[in-house]
Amino acid sequence: MKKYGMFFPLLFLVVTSLAAPGSVNAGDPAESISFKWAFIYKESPAAEEKVIDFKGTPRIKSGGQLRIYLDRAENTYLYLFLEDSGKEVALLYPESPDQYGTKAPPRPGPAFIPGAAEWFDIDDSTGPEKFYLLASSTRLTRLEELTSNALAQEGNPELRAQVLEEIKNIRKAHSTLASGAEKGVPIAGTIRTRDLSSQIGGIATQVEAETFYGKTLRLEHE
Numbered sequence: 247m248k249k250y251g252m253f254f255p256l257l258f259l260v261v262t263s264l265a266a267p268g269s270v271n272a273g274d275p276a277e278s279i280s281f282k283w284a285f286i287y288k289e290s291p292a293a294e295e296k297v298i299d300f301k302g303t304p305r306i307k308s309g310g311q312l313r314i315y316l317d318r319a320e321n322t323y324l325y326l327f328l329e330d331s332g333k334e335v336a337l338l339y340p341e342s343p344d345q346y347g348t349k350a351p352p353r354p355g356p357a358f359i360p361g362a363a364e365w366f367d368i369d370d371s372t373g374p375e376k377f378y379l380l381a382s383s384t385r386l387t388r389l390e391e392l393t394s395n396a397l398a399q400e401g402n403p404e405l406r407a408q409v410l411e412e413i414k415n416i417r418k419a420h421s422t423l424a425s426g427a428e429k430g431v432p433i434a435g436t437i438r439t440r441d442l443s444s445q446i447g448g449i450a451t452q453v454e455a456e457t458f459y460g461k462t463l464r465l466e467h468e
Contacts, residue, residue, distance in 0.1 A: 297448025426455025
């Protein structure tokens with residue numbers, strides 16, 4: 247996949263899920279968290295865009311395009327990481343590790359990655375990819391700090407491993423929580439974000455959970 251900053255190649259998608267609260271957080275926890283997500287795919291730049299259905303074994307191919315739809319509630323801190331087939335780690339959402347703590351945090355509501363009028367170009371780099379989707383009622387400040395360190399020294403395997411270990415620890419430490427509720431909801435109409443508009447249709451996954459929710463999405467590029 248064409249790189250955008252710290253973005254790396256993309257591939258096929260089968261989902262495993264685990265709910266857990268975060269570790270080393272900041273702020274007062276909310277009663278619940280809520281957000282929506284979907285992966286949107288085109289077989290070619292001129293092809294019709296479709297929301298990927300994860301109930302089966304969807305596959306994407308070189309030459310296609312892919313982007314990610316997220317829609318979070320105000321009380322939900324959302325994080326999306328990519329671990330590519332070369333074991334590199336990228337933060338896809340928010341735009342920077344400390345953005346939730348700045349004067350311009352990511353706005354609640356719908357957003358596209360990499361952008362409302364942008365797509366990831368699926369290149370010829372085949373192999374397995376993993377996405378880590380984390381949602382919390384409080385900021386995951388320890389994870390933010392480790393991610394910032396890793397981004398400051400790209401290619402440092404030790405710092406990269408610390409980010410992945412923290413994601414693992416967050417989920418493991420709170421794995422006794424009940425799984426959040428998921429349901430399909432329609433994506434329809436015009437979604438406006440970053441001053442750009444996009445017209446899509448399909449089904450997104452809506453998540454309702456207590457204080458944390460985690461999901462690993464595996465992707466295979468043929």
